[in-house]
Amino acid sequence: MSVPLPLRLADVWRRGFLQHVHLSIAGRPRELNIPDNAACEIVKEPGLRFVDSLDGAVARALARPIGSPRVGDLVRPGDRIALILTDITRKLHEDRIIPALLAEIGGAGVPLSAVTGVVATGTHRPNSKDEMVTMYGAEVVRRIRIVNHDAYDGANLVFGGLSPRGIPIWLNRLVVEADVRIATGCIEPHLMAGYSGGIKGMSVGVAGEKTIAATHCVDMVEHPSTRLGVIEGNCFREFLNDVGNTVPLHFVVNVVQDGEGNVVRVVAGHSRAAFEEGVRAARRVCEAAVEDAADIVVTVPLSPKDCDLYQSLRTLNNIIFGPEPVVRPGGVILIPAACPDGTGHADFFKCMSSLPSPEAIIDHIRKKRAISPGEVVSLKCAKTLLRARIVITDTGLDPSLVQSMHFEHAPTLESAFAREFERYSRDRRPGSAVRVMVLPHGITTLPVIAHRRSRQG
Secondary structure, eight states: OOOOOOOOOOOOOTSSOOOOOEETTTTTEEEEEEETTEEEOOOOOOOOOOOOOOHHHHHHHHHHHHHHOOOHOOOOTOEEEEEEEEEEOOOSOHHHHHHHHHHHHHHHHHGGGGGGEEEEOTTTTTOOOOHHHHHOOOHHHHHHHEOOOOTOOOGGGEEEOOOOTTTTTEEEEETTSEEEEEEEEEEETTTTEEEOTTHHHHHHHOOOOOHHHHHSSSHHHTTTTTTOOEEEEEEEHHHHHHHHOOOOOOOOEEEEEEOOOOOOEEEEEEETTHHHHHHHHHHHEEEEEEOOOOOEEEEEEOOTGGGGHHHHHTTTHHHSSSSSSOOEEEEEEEOOOOOTTTTTTTHHHHHHHSSSSSHHHHHHTTHHHHHSSHHHHHHHHHHTTTTTTEEEEESSSSSHHHHHHTTTEESSSHHHHHHHHHHHHSSOTTTTTEEEEEETTHHHHHHEHHHHHHHHH
């Protein structure tokens, strides 16, 4: 097992002056004022150097792949090429990456008519044509065929047998029948895989619903090894690698970026070796030491993760399901989430709104042999609600709908924070301060309580 890198420290503002925290909510700048009698930690990403030129970084990564030949040496005339692309829930400058890949492929004498882009939707909704143009570029959409993967379309899936752990492997037919498979992706903290990226874009992104359901079963979701930030000994990531042993993913291009999309590193090459190198860079971006758990946690899902409630609640992963929860028992989590696409996954809404309590949700899900991705998020939310309240703010969702799912609603983050700070101040013993934690990049920043990292060495 690798030795953890030293953690950078979160910015700490102690009592004595008003704190102005700059946030981006629904793409617009906002300022949250923290009272001077709070003990506040702003868990920000470090000031790492971004790549000077994205095009240059992509070109260098493709020219010097990690653990793999160059793309131009992997493909040959007559090959069918599958490009596994990310869906609308990701954002990683594919309009710059894909043309560079196509240039390598074309330079090897392979016509672009032999290239098919397959959008790795998993069980998410399909990308629209306009979204494809925005993500991949109009020229790419014009030059190659791009299709959305459909996890529920059995006619376009191929059964690859059972994994060593007995999980059925169903994958997209276009991907399986391709001679060379190449995937794009971003490396960021992930609830079950530890970090996203690498082979995950294929093993889950273009998998069938039966495979996704089997890997998102209660035993897998609640297994102690499937923790945020943990890739060594992680049984979920071992399954991802099992798929790669059955249907090889020949090449990946993965991007490490901060919460605002600034690129820190581009890695390319072997699906495992390049991924592990990218994770080392991602840890320096994402993981930060904090002093202690907080009474009030403000966490912001930046676009595109604020597209719906299902995606926005990924911010809970970093607060609750990292090495140690960073919200105190009885605390509150404030999430400004625009949710223009609504609640997201149908099973998520059904599970959260149809059962009377978090305890009932957990009991219902634990009785099932296999659960859908929507129920995975429901289980995560229900467990969180046993520890802390969740308040959704700045949202287009109807307040009664939010409340039907066992969350609280507030019109704005500012009003919610003022209410909660007053509440915790009333209950605070004399001389002690309300602890506040703010994550401006709630999806990509993983706070780790310092004493835990010191125990790990």
